[in-house]
Amino acid sequence: MTRANTMPEHKIVFTGTPGAGKTTAIAALSDIAPTVTEVRNSDPTLGKAFTTVGLDYGQVDLGDGQRVHLYGTPGQQRFEFMWKILASRALGLVILIDNSRPHPLQDLAVYLDAYADLLPHMAFAIGAGRTLECPLPTIDEYVDALSHRGLVAPVLPVDVRQRDDVLMLVDTLLAQAEIRESTPTT
Amino acid sequence: MVEQQSSEMGLLLQNVSGTDAAKIAAFLRLGTGRLKHTWKIVSDRPPRVLLSGSDFFDTLPGELEGPITALRLVDEKVFDAPAAPGVLSRPLQYDDFISALAQAEPGTDAKPAAPVAGRAAPPAALPHPAGAPRAAFAPPAALSKPSPADGEFVLSRFERFRLRRWPEAALLGRHRYHVRLASFLSTRHLSVDELVGFSNVNAADCTRFLQALGDAGLLDARAEQPTVPAQAAAPAHATAARPATASGSSLFSRLRRRLGME
Numbered sequence: 474m475t476r477a478n479t480m481p482e483h484k485i486v487f488t489g490t491p492g493a494g495k496t497t498a499i500a501a502l503s504d505i506a507p508t509v510t511e512v513r514n515s516d517p518t519l520g521k522a523f524t525t526v527g528l529d530y531g532q533v534d535l536g537d538g539q540r541v542h543l544y545g546t547p548g549q550q551r552f553e554f555m556w557k558i559l560a561s562r563a564l565g566l567v568i569l570i571d572n573s574r575p576h577p578l579q580d581l582a583v584y585l586d587a588y589a590d591l592l593p594h595m596a597f598a599i600g601a602g603r604t605l606e607c608p609l610p611t612i613d614e615y616v617d618a619l620s621h622r623g624l625v626a627p628v629l630p631v632d633v634r635q636r637d638d639v640l641m642l643v644d645t646l647l648a649q650a651e652i653r654e655s656t657p658t659t
Numbered sequence: 660m661v662e663q664q665s666s667e668m669g670l671l672l673q674n675v676s677g678t679d680a681a682k683i684a685a686f687l688r689l690g691t692g693r694l695k696h697t698w699k700i701v702s703d704r705p706p707r708v709l710l711s712g713s714d715f716f717d718t719l720p721g722e723l724e725g726p727i728t729a730l731r732l733v734d735e736k737v738f739d740a741p742a743a744p745g746v747l748s749r750p751l752q753y754d755d756f757i758s759a760l761a762q763a764e765p766g767t768d769a770k771p772a773a774p775v776a777g778r779a780a781p782p783a784a785l786p787h788p789a790g791a792p793r794a795a796f797a798p799p800a801a802l803s804k805p806s807p808a809d810g811e812f813v814l815s816r817f818e819r820f821r822l823r824r825w826p827e828a829a830l831l832g833r834h835r836y837h838v839r840l841a842s843f844l845s846t847r848h849l850s851v852d853e854l855v856g857f858s859n860v861n862a863a864d865c866t867r868f869l870q871a872l873g874d875a876g877l878l879d880a881r882a883e884q885p886t887v888p889a890q891a892a893a894p895a896h897a898t899a900a901r902p903a904t905a906s907g908s909s910l911f912s913r914l915r916r917r918l919g920m921e
Contacts, residue, residue, distance in 0.1 A: 483910060502918065535913050595879065596846075608753035609691060616825045620801040625845045630752070641838060644920055648842035648846050651857060652849070653912045 474484040484542040485646060486560045487529075488588075489569030490550030490580045493602055494633030496529045498569065499543045500583075501636040502643065503531025528559065548645055556587050565596035565646030569633065570615075578610050592624060596649035598642050600631035668764065670747060671703035672877030674713035679732060679751060683710070686756050686901045693761050710747075728763035755829045780800075819848035820878045830871055836860050840868050848881045 487495040499507045508530040529545030544559050546552065560566050568584045570577050581599065583590065599615055615628045625644040631638040670687075672680055680700075687698050710730040732747050747755050747802050792877060801824060822844045829839045836858070843849060855862045872878045916920045 488757070535910070535917055537912075539908075539910070541914055549766055573695045596890065598842075605750065608686070609920070611691075612752075612755075612828060613754055622825055623801045625801050625825060625844050627845065628825050629838065630828075640918055640920055644919065645840055645842040647911045647915060648839050648857075649846045650844055651909075653848040655857070 481539075483539075483564045484544055484559075484562075485565050485567070485643065486544045486546065487567045487569060488546040488556055488560070488584060489548060489567075490571045490574060490577075493548065493569035493571040493572075493600075494631075495545035495548065495569055498567070498600075498633040499529050499531040499545050499643075501503075501528065501534060501633065501639045504534050504542055504603060505532055505551045507531040509543075512659075527556065549592045550583060553587055556584075560588060560591055560595070563595065564650050565598070565643070566591070567598055567600055567607070567642050567646065569600045570604060571603055571630070572584070572601050572610070577601070578614060578618055581615060589591045589622075592626075596646045596653065597630065598627040600629055600638075600642050602631055602633060604630040619627040666696045668696045668698045668708070668720070668760075669704060669761070671701055671706035671708035671709045672708060675709040675732060677894055679712060679749070682751055683756065686753055689753070691757050693757055695761075695764050695766075699762055702881075708760065727887060728759075729765075730759055752828050754827060754893060758827060758829060763862055790898075812870065814851065814866060814870050814877075815880075815882075816851050818880070819853070819881045820844060820848045820873070821846075821848040821881070822872070823879050824877050826872060826875065826877055830875060830877075836864070839866055840865060841872075844869075844872070848879070903917065 481583050485598060485623070487498050487641045489495055496507065496509055528547060529543075531543040535541065541564065544563075546556050546559055566588065568581070568588075570581050571582075573582060575612060583643065599619070601612060604612070612630060619628065620624055627642070627648075629638075629645070631642060633639055670683075672683065675683070684700060686701065703887055708728045708730060710732060712732045726743070730745050730747055732749060733752060734749050745759075749757060752795055822841060825845065831841060840854065840858055840860060847858070851866060852860065854860075854865045854869070858865065869878070873880075914920070
């Protein structure tokens with residue numbers, strides 16, 4: 474067993490609707506060319522030539538054998554069984570929603586349902602894409618959707634092609650994870 | 660006289676680029692249930708709101724001496740500028756714009772927006788706990804709709820605070836550190852000093868941000884006596900170090916550094 478295999482490992486998971494930019498977000502952060510498992514898309518409603526059917530993988534090497542793994546889940550709901558497996562014990566979870574899809578709030582609900590038992594105990598954030606082209610629903614409505622479930626978490630408009638936007642989402646995860654890892658002083 | 664005769668509210672654009680004007684027109688066409696009145700871009704009568712894309716407001720004696728609300732559209736805010744009232748930043752966001760109009764509608768208790776952007780007033784000194792303590796709360800229920808805090812929100816060094824709802828973009832000031840501060844506060848109750856310690860953001864900025872959240876009714880306060888981390892008990896003007904759990908060699912710090920976030 475190599476030294477690296479004995480070191481603690483950490484992962485950040487990107488999930489969300491097909492076409493929301495999970496692969497692009499991972500590529501924005503990864504030290505290596507992301508491993509993608511894309512196939513030619515057979516679903517004309519997705520509006521793109523290729524889509525992820527397995528998972529995307531990237532990594533950020535911290536040196537000293539430690540690295541942070543970046544996983545992207547397949548977006549289609551038929552792969553829901555993989556979503557929670559990947560997110561289990563993750564450092565954080567980013568849920569990317571494409572605001573240009575017909576029912577973004579319903580899309581969000583699918584992911585909030587799927588991760589319902591994990592979300593109260595883990596760092597997570599919502600990234601809403603294409604909000605400039607499609608301003609509705611508003612960020613405030615996403616926040617409402619979380620509030621109705623008793624959740625308070627970052628909700629940010631993002632353009633995953635902009636690395637800074639992806640970093641902002643990751644930064645919110647790290648802040649939450651840092652607090653969760655710390656012990657209250659009273 | 661700037662009030663409209665009907666329920667239609669006028670918005671006058673001054674020194675706003677064609678792109679921004681088109682975007683504003685599109686936002687108004689979209690409409691929203693958050694506005695009680697119909698808003699229209701006007702140029703032939705006194706407006707309810709004047710939105711300027713420059714540092715100055717052009718006035719017309721007898722016609723446009725002072726609209727009820729003046730807004731400024733500016734380039735993205737600089738690092739530590741707080742979300743100033745009456746200031747919208749480019750690229751203009753739908754939520755921010757609609758919120759600003761909603762606050763300008765008749766019958767809204769919100770203070771009129773400042774006609775010129777400026778820094779928020781410096782935070783008042785943190786009160787000593789000798790004042791009546793606020794009741795301790797159970798873990799906060801998420802807040803469905805923002806509401807003003809009960810009475811004036813007074814920030815105390817001897818209370819802990821947690822977000823009840825993720826803030827609107829205008830309050831976050833579109834700056835990463837405000838988003839980071841809000842993220843810390845979304846997870847559990849933190850005192851001012853703990854927030855300073857975790858965030859590495861100076862105490863004055865943390866205090867100002869907490870005060871803004873409290874004023875917006877977004878904070879749940881818990882009256883308890885935190886043990887102040889020694890490093891975080893530095894004077895308010897100093898930059899506090901992170902607590903031991905978040906030392907410079909921690910995973911979080913290393914990842915932030917590695918990704919260029921620090």
